[in-house]
Amino acid sequence: MKLKRNKFSAVNSVMRIIFLLMCFCLPWANGLLAKENNISFIASVLKDRIITGTVKGPDGVGIPGAGVIVKGTNVSVITDNNGKFSIKVVDNNAVLVVTTIGFKPQEVIVGNSQILNINLQESSNELKEVTINVGYGTQKKVTSVGAQSSISTKDLTQSPVANISNSLAGRLPGLFAVQASGEPGADNSQIFIRGVSTFTGSTSPLVLVDGIQVDNFNSIDPNEIEGVTILKDASTTAVYGVRGANGVILVTTKRGKIGTPTINYTFENAFNSFTATPEKMGSFDFANSFNQALKNDAYVSNSTYTPRYSDSDLAKYKSGEDPVFFPNIDWYDLMVKDVSQQRRHNLSVRGGTDKVKYAISAGLFNQEGLFDDAGVKADYDPQIRYGRYNFRSNLDYTISKRFRAALDLSSIIENRSGNNANTNSIMNFLNGAAPNLSPGVVDGKIVLFEGFGSPLTTLYSVGYKNDVRNLINGSLRLDHDLDFITKGLTSHALIAYQNSNRKLSEYSRVFVTYRAIKNPDGTIDYRQLADNQPFNYNPTDPERNRRITGEFAIDYKRTFNSHTVSGLLLYNQIKSTNRDFAYLVPNSYQSYVSRLDYDYKGRYLAQISASYYGTENFAPSERFGFFPAYSIGWVPSEEKFFPKGELINFLKIRGSYGEVGNDQLSANFLRDPNSRFLYRDPAFTRRGPYTVDGSYRFGVFGQNLASYEALREGSASSPNLTWERVIKTNIGVDLVGLNNKLTVTLDAFNTTTDNILAVPRTVSALTGIGAAAENLGKMTNKGFEVEMGFRNNIRDFNYFIKGNYSFARNKIIFQDELPQTFAYAQRTGNIAGQNFGFIAEGFFNTWEETNDQNRPQYTFRDGNRIQPGDVRYRDVNGDGLINNDDSVPIGYSSTVPEIIFGLSVGGSWRGLDFSALFQGASHFSVPYTRRANQAFFDGDPSAAASYLSESWTQERYEQGLPISFPRFGVGNGARGFNNYLGSTLWIANAEYLRLKNVEIGYTLKPSLLSKVGLKTTRIYLNANNLITWSHMLKGIDPEAANLTSINGNFEAYGLVRTVNLGINVNF
CATH class of the missing domain: 2.60.40.1120 (Carboxypeptidase-like, regulatory domain)
Incomplete structure (x- = not known):
């Protein structure tokens, strides 16, 4: 009986309840609270x-x-x-x-x-009416002295992506969002704000949704969001203390408005395909190239050349006469679909009265992967599928003249199902499989050759899994006007509760495969290699996470003639519980926040803010840190002498200086026993039973030995360890000109991180214990940002163009490292993540060159065995040897690009609208390794076909043809090892320009809609990751190659291109 994939029966029941609640809430909210004198x-x-x-x-x-x-x-x-x-x-x-x-x-x-x-x-000035979000409050943009950038829900929903982080790329100056995978349910982007300012710990920004810290930022439905603001300098992030060191992302969800209910429904149907697929060879070309690789290797190894494939074999591969025993399989064509489907539904209702306002939203998102069943007859589906249900309810109550309440509830249910294999394992095998590895699928059966596997066995042989996660968020905020004490004084109290659970169910078994056997009469039998087995259910313990946030604040804002003063005093406490936390101890933070703002006629501005932040990670004497920030602003356009006119309508100059902190030794410090409670006494860690790294084993040697658990001393303690200090300086200019049509924002920043938390690298391992963490690092990060926008119209045609450009370069001033013979080999003084390698200077082209006694001697695994076609390296220090002393900084960092930019253009004419977003990055490098640069890594054809066609051969050299790569060989062992050293030959310029998003839409005329009870209807077509221009080898997406451990190894699920058709209806 064929197993049916999970249909989320429980989730469907929840959605029905949600729908009924929405239907119930609307008439209740409007009817119960309507004014008595309203007309019936x-x-x-x-x-x-x-x-x-x-x-x-x-x-x-x-x-x-x-x-x-x-x-x-x-x-x-x-x-x-x-x-x-x-x-x-x-x-x-x-x-x-x-x-x-x-x-x-x-x-x-x-x-x-x-x-x-x-x-x-x-x-008189649009800026005077624009309100922006800041830490624990809002401010008028015209009087804000901080560095922040914002986008609205309109920009976010133009990208048909599964999560929010992927839609931010290229839209905000200073923010770099890099996506390493397009796998359904696992395609989140990693976000950096203004590059990297530390070489240890986390580099991710703090994310808050409606003021509450969240970990599920990417799972929010974009239709729920009103806007996103990023905070970048100390004046905006100091109030978050330790949590604001890497910048802050503020997400504001939609709230109710006074008015009749507005019902909005959005439906999208999209198709995904890989942005890049590698070039592959057919079996005939592969066999020829493999023979040539063996021949190349025979020279250097002094062995006898014996081709693997005979002339008869080559003829059969070329003719295709025997597809079972001489197959020619395009594994991508067999196992990868041309397109996969994704759908999104969202239904929302907004409205309210002067007593209560509401915004209720429910969403459904489904996405399937690009794996194909390849025609295999199976009783389960190995396809990756991701489903998400979102619900959010934001209610605002006016209890009395002085009391207001806000009750926010949200729920997210995610289900990821599919094959139980690691996706990287599937892609690794898929990208490295030879076209003649096996016959593939015959009559629904997976057929193998003896001693060889198949990518299909990785896809099918380990069973399937069902991964369900659910998250419930709830918050209650009470606001109280205290104007009976003094005008402008208010207070608020907030409590928030977050609870998330995960249940992973795995079903495993060995999938039945077959072996082809040719009979004497030429017929073929298929021998079953294993019996059918029932599935083994492998449950895992549920994961449970809980976070409670409490907050109380007093706000004050008042204008005295030309002077406006505002202030904030706030207490915040957060407690998180997770059974995976090291030592099973909850994590807590406590903070006291203050802020004082002054504004004189909108002309002279000043702000002082500070947080007194407490962490559990340091000894009691060092537990709290004080983080102040100071900022000032001047608006020359408000001066009487300023010639304000059509050219310049508004001009503001601002500057800030302040500190934030960090208490994290590693990015995953809560789960790392060596990164929590760093002040504790030396700990003992339970280990064993040991079979590799040295447990105690007792018994008679050569017979059964019993392993026993052992105790070893853990890392040394650091009772004097204190906060990592991040000092931020920012100078900015905001300008509006050309009758409010032009906007310009310029920012220059300098960040210095001192007392970086790190483990010394100069402590000998002979001590027997791990070295204690210390405050021993220093790093700087400097750069600038430019954002410009222009809006105008020509009669009925409205158009805009908006661009941003950011540059950030960091430098390690000090880190504890072993001394190097030559200064250029030190990591200190370079950028974080700097690539090191050899300088390649072409190739050896003749035996005379390789046998030249004056050439530098190679000292690596191959020794000095060099032949024509091998890489020639520079002897940097001139000692006559090529060894690790010749390794120097090459390329840029592989961590984050120094330059990011985006350009968006668009317009509208009557009911028609269009927009396009170009996004890119520069000044970063990716090293090619393993499958990306070794033509027959592990004996399989891995590197792109263009690599083989441009590799060194005697014929290409003699004919004067372009040669980009060394001779190719077989395997990743001793043969040809010297050619694959990290060098300038294999460091790729990973800069790229991408048509990130394009959209065209049409809004139907209201005269047509009013007859059927609709307010507006818009139909649109958009696409994401449509076209990419880069220097990378075919088959490697430059964005996916960045920030991953694969470094261009073809071992990850690729990014996807999405084409989407949608409709939005208001009624």
Whole structure:
């Protein structure tokens, strides 16, 4: 009986309950809290009439996204892309209030008019109306003195990706999001803000959703998000103390608005395919090349050349006459689909009254992998599948004149199912399998040759798994106006609870395979190699995580004539529990936060902020750290002498200086016993039973020996260890010009990280215990950012162009390392993650060159055995030897690029809109190793076919043809080893430019929609990772090659290109 894959029956039940709750909440929220003097529903139906109109700017062009509300009621609508709207009013005395950012609000009496044309006037400065998120609050952008960047939900939802981090790439200056895999459910991007400022510990930024720290940032439905802000300098991150050292990402979800319910539904159907697939050879070319590789190796090893494939074998491969015993399998064609499918649904409702506002959202996302069943007859599906259910409810209550409450609830359920193999193992075998390795699939059977496997066995032979994760978040915030004490004083209290669980179920067995046997009469039998076995159920212990956050704050803001003063005092405490934490002890943080802002006429600005942060990781005397920050700003455009006009509308100069901290010795310090409680006395760690690294074994030698667990002394303690200090300096300029059409932001920054937590490398292993961690490192990180945007219109055509460019270069000032013979071999003084290797200077082309007694002598595993076609290396120190003393810095870092940039363009004309985003990176390198540069790694054809065609041969040399690579050989053993040393030959320039996103959409005319009860409908087509330009070998995506351990080994599930069709309906 064929097993059915999990259909999330429990999850479907949850979704039904959620839907019923939504249906129940809407009429309750509006009906129960409606004002007593509101007109009843029946009466309104009898009297209501429809008013249509257009909201335009001074240039006569329609303004999209303007809010139109019937004054004194909850009835409201939003204008479409052409500025048009349609709204119900009760009588001729109704007043419409029209508002939008950048324009002055306007009230219009309806009267007897059926069609209204409303012309708005621009406000003096759009910045004055823009509010941005900062740590524990909000500020007006015009008076903000920090370095931050923001994007809205419109930008996020243009990318048809599975998670949020992948949609941020190229959109924000200073933020680099790199994706190492496109595997469903495991395709998150790693995020860096302003590069890297430490060579130990975590480099990931802190992420908060509606003020609450989260670990599931990538699992949030993009449709739930209102906007994302990144905080980059000390003035914005110091309030987060130890958690803000690597920058902060603030995610704000959508909240309710006063007005009639707005129901929004989005459906997307997308198709995925790999962005890059390696070139492969057919069996005939492979066999010829393999023979040539053996011949090449025979020279240097002084062995007799014996071809593996005879002329008869080559003829059969070429003719294809015997596909079973002389197969020609394209494993990618057999095992990888051209496209896979993904779907997204989201239904949301927003609305409210002056008493309660609500925003409720439910989403469903499904994505399948690109593995094909290859025609194998199996009773289970090995395909990778990922499903996610999202639910969020944000409710805001006005309890009384002074009391308000916000109750936020969210739930995420994820299910990842498919084959039980490690995906990298499948891709490794798939990319390295020879086309003649096995016959592949015959009549639904996996057929093997004796002594050889198949990528199909990796896909099928280990069974399948079902991985279910669920997360529940809840928070309650109470706000209290204390203006009875003094005007402008408020307080709030918040408590948040997060609970996540994971259940992994694995079902394993040996999959039945067959061996082909040719009978004397030429017929073929297929011998079954194993009996069918039932599945073995391998349950794992459930994972449970819990985090509780408590917060209390007092805020103050008041204006005295021309002086505006605001302040914040806040207490925050976080406790996290996880059974995987080292020593099974919960993790806790405690902080006291303060901030004081001053603003004189919007002209002179100042801010002082600080946090007093406590960690469990240091001794009591060092447990708390004080992290202050200072910032000032000057707005010359508000000075009387400033010639403000059409050219420059607004100009602000700002600067900041401050400190943040770090208490983490490693990125995974909570689960690492050697990275938690570093001040503790020397610990003893239970180890064993040992079979490799030296446990005690007793018995008679040569007979059964019993292994016994042993105790060994752990790492030494560090009672004086203290905070890693990160000092940040930032200078910035904000400019708005050309009648508010041009925006420019410039920032220059300098970060110095001192007292870096690290384990000394100069302590001898003969001590018998691990060295104690110390404050012994220092590093700098300097750079600048530019962001520019321009918006304009030509009659009905609106267009924009926006770009950002960031540069960040770090330098290790000091780290504890063993002394090197030559200064250039030191890691100190270089960038973090700097590649080291030899300088390749072409190839040996003749025996005369290899036998030259004056050439440097090679001292590696091959010794001095050199032949024509081998790599020639530079003797850097001139000692006549090629050895490790000749290894020097080459290329750039493989950790994070120094340069990142993005360019977005778009426009709209009547109902049609389009946009495109180009994203790229430069100044980083990726070393080719193993399968990426060794043509027959482990005897399989791994490197790209272009490598073989451009490799050194005597014929190519004599004909003067271009030669890019050394002669190729077989295997990764002694033969040809010298050619694969890390060198400038194998360090790839990994810079790239990618058409990251492109979208075209059309919004239907309101006149067509009002007849069927719809407000707006938009149909759109978009694509992600559409085209990539790079220097990498074919088959390697430059982004996937970065930040991974594969270093171009073809051993990971590739990134995917997504083409998506969607529809968005408002009613």
